[in-house]
Amino acid sequence: MGVLEGKVAIVTGASRGIGEEIAKRFASEGAAVAVSARTEEQRDERLPGTIHDTVDTITAAGGTAVAIRADLARIEDRNMLVEETISRLGPPDILVNNAAVTWFLPAAEFPESKYRIMFEVQVRAPFELAQLVLPGMRLRGKGWILNISSGAARHPKPDQSRGRGGTVYGMVKAALERMSTGLASEEYEDNIAVNALSPSSVVATPGVVLHRLIPPGREDMAEPPEVMAEAALLLCSREPKELTGRIAYSQQILEEFGVKI
Numbered sequence: 375m376g377v378l379e380g381k382v383a384i385v386t387g388a389s390r391g392i393g394e395e396i397a398k399r400f401a402s403e404g405a406a407v408a409v410s411a412r413t414e415e416q417r418d419e420r421l422p423g424t425i426h427d428t429v430d431t432i433t434a435a436g437g438t439a440v441a442i443r444a445d446l447a448r449i450e451d452r453n454m455l456v457e458e459t460i461s462r463l464g465p466p467d468i469l470v471n472n473a474a475v476t477w478f479l480p481a482a483e484f485p486e487s488k489y490r491i492m493f494e495v496q497v498r499a500p501f502e503l504a505q506l507v508l509p510g511m512r513l514r515g516k517g518w519i520l521n522i523s524s525g526a527a528r529h530p531k532p533d534q535s536r537g538r539g540g541t542v543y544g545m546v547k548a549a550l551e552r553m554s555t556g557l558a559s560e561e562y563e564d565n566i567a568v569n570a571l572s573p574s575s576v577v578a579t580p581g582v583v584l585h586r587l588i589p590p591g592r593e594d595m596a597e598p599p600e601v602m603a604e605a606a607l608l609l610c611s612r613e614p615k616e617l618t619g620r621i622a623y624s625q626q627i628l629e630e631f632g633v634k635i
Contacts, residue, residue, distance in 0.1 A: 376403030377611045382463045384455065384507070386446060386499075387473030389413040390423030392522060392577060392602045396470055397428055399603035400610070401437030408459040408466070410442045411473065438463075446473050446499035447491050456506040465510040468610050471500035471550075472522040478539035489542060496546040501553060508566065517566040518610040521554045522602075523547045523621070524572050547572075551621050558619035567614035571605055573597050574625035597624065604628060604635045 383400045387393035389411035397407045409428045425441040432439040442458045444451040459466055475495045477488045504519055511517025526540050527547035551570045558568035575597045605624040608631055609617060620627070628635070 376405075377607070378468070379404030381405045381467040382408070382459065382465060383468035383470065383610070384408045384410060384459050384466050384503070385470040385472060386410045386444070386455075386503075387522075388428050389425045390428075392573075392599050393470070393472040394423060394428045395599040395603035396472065396606045397439065398432055398435075398437075399600075399607050400468070400470075401432040401439055402435065403607060403611070405468065406438040406463045407432065407440075408442050408455070408463060409439050410444045410455055412443060412445050414441070414443050446503075447475070447494045449502070452499055452502050453506065456503065460510075465514070466507050467511065467514070467516070468518045468520070469503055469507050470520045470522065470606060470610070471503060473499065474522075476543055478543065480539050481541040484542055492542055492546050493549075497549045497553070500550060504557060504568075508561065508564075511566050512564045515565055516614060517561075517564075518614065519554075519557065519566065519568045520606055520609050521550050521568075521570045522572075522606075523551050523554075523570040525623075527551050527572070527621075555619050555621065562615065562618060565614045567609070567612070567618035569609045569618060569620045569622055571602065571609060571622050571624065571627070573602050574623045577602060600635060601625060601628070604633060608633055 378400055383405045385393050385397040385407055388397040388409040397409050401407045409425045411425050413424045429439045429441045440462050442455055444455040473495055475491055500521055524547045526544040554568050554570040577597050577599050601624045605627050
């Protein structure tokens with residue numbers, strides 16, 4: 375029996391990278407996982423992986439998962455994701471908001487259309503998905519919401535940020551973290567944990583490599599995505615009132631609780 379046996383989890387952005395690893399780790403502990411992202415067919419060799427690939431890996435290992443395509447920039451897809459999860463797996467006990475659409479451009483040149491999409495996918499969608507799953511969690515007396523953040527949410531020093539183009543990315547992650555702590559406070563008495571989780575160092579996901587956020591060929595210097603998955607499991611399996619309202623970093627939270635991988 376895994377620690378998530380009998381639980382239903384939604385993991386967004388689960389076609390590759392951190393989301394894929396979280397979905398697989400949760401399934402390995404007994405959760406039935408709704409694997410969601412936009413990618414059903416690989417169209418760019420630089421961005422390998424689809425929601426069906428993730429589901430196939432989970433089911434081949436004996437786990438339970440379904441693929442649900444959703445574009446979280448669309449309100450109707452947010453509603454559909456939760457409705458489909460309930461229909462196919464049951465009401466969700468766990469929501470992991472990992473999906474992201476990101477452009478790294480200087481703030482002075484940032485187009486409004488891209489700005490709106492980033493806030494829709496990385497702020498508004500997690501907020502609305504939380505609204506959609508909270509009633510069921512309250513009814514069952516327990517739940518977990520985890521928002522995947524980034525060290526970019528921290529305030530940079532002026533001489534460290536010039537030319538990097540990460541201002542809007544930092545803005546959405548900072549908003550996501552404030553939402554997490556606020557919602558944790560609101561839902562504490564309902565026994566629903568809400569946390570934000572960031573990697574302790576850059577993770578060599580396909581998106582990170584594509585944006586050249588680590589030097590080419592130096593993936594060895596990055597944090598393995600399995601570390602984030604183990605930290606996510608910790609934050610979504612402890613008793614909600616014991617571990618909520620955290621802005622957590624993967625390696626530090628694992629060390630705090632004595633978890634080794």
